Amino acid sequence: MKKRTALLTSALVAALLSAPAAAQLSVEKQIEFRKAAYQFMSWNMGKIKEQAIDQAVPFNADQMRAAATAIAAAANSGMGALYSPDSAMDMADNTRLKPEFFEQPEKAREVGMNFAREANKLQQVAASGDQAALASQFGAVGQACKACHDDFRGD
Numbered sequence: 001m002k003k004r005t006a007l008l009t010s011a012l013v014a015a016l017l018s019a020p021a022a023a024q025l026s027v028e029k030q031i032e033f034r035k036a037a038y039q040f041m042s043w044n045m046g047k048i049k050e051q052a053i054d055q056a057v058p059f060n061a062d063q064m065r066a067a068a069t070a071i072a073a074a075a076n077s078g079m080g081a082l083y084s085p086d087s088a089m090d091m092a093d094n095t096r097l098k099p100e101f102f103e104q105p106e107k108a109r110e111v112g113m114n115f116a117r118e119a120n121k122l123q124q125v126a127a128s129g130d131q132a133a134l135a136s137q138f139g140a141v142g143q144a145c146k147a148c149h150d151d152f153r154g155d
């Protein structure tokens with residue numbers, strides 16, 4: 001508990017020191033918005049899977065570009081603001097965020113940055129209209145989603 005308090009304090013200090021931040025959302029809103037963002041990404045990942053992987057739907061480069069752009073936009077939207085230390089499973093309801101996310105900040109940063117990098121690359125690849133390259137990058141993004149879930153999302 002002492003450790004969490006220290007983390008909370010340093011998060012507060014960091015928040016105070018950082019450039020004009022958006023107003024701090026309530027824990028309930030953070031949880032609501034981050035879940036919505038992941039659902040939105042999941043919907044767009046599903047579209048790419050249908051066309052580039054399963055080929056259940058004819059490939060439409062414009063739709064693929066739109067889906068990849070949506071995922072990259074969510075990834076680049078500053079979702080860190082939706083992760084305050086008191087929004088994890090041990091302190092909040094209706095969430096599966098593990099407290100490990102704050103206990104292993106280096107690891108959390110690494111999976112987050114890796115995800116953003118792969119999402120940006122997805123957007124670039126989708127813009128090229130190359131179906132095989134998109135299928136391959138879809139796999140890389142899926143791995144990046146999973147890496148975070150494996151470490152930081154509870155059952």
Ligand code: HEC
Pocket residue numbers: 031034035036038039041042045071094095096097098111112115141142144145146148149152153
């Ligand atoms: C930085 C870590 C991280 C990354 C990257 C990540 N997720 Fe998640 N995801 C989470 C966490 C944590 C939760 C649980 C959120 C909660 O319950 O508050 C979650 C929840 C979800 C949910 C369930 C949302 C709900 O309504 O409960 C879906 C679906 C999901 N993620 C899909 C994805 C997809 C698809 C990707 C990649 C495109 C992705 N996630 C990338 C951490 C991550």
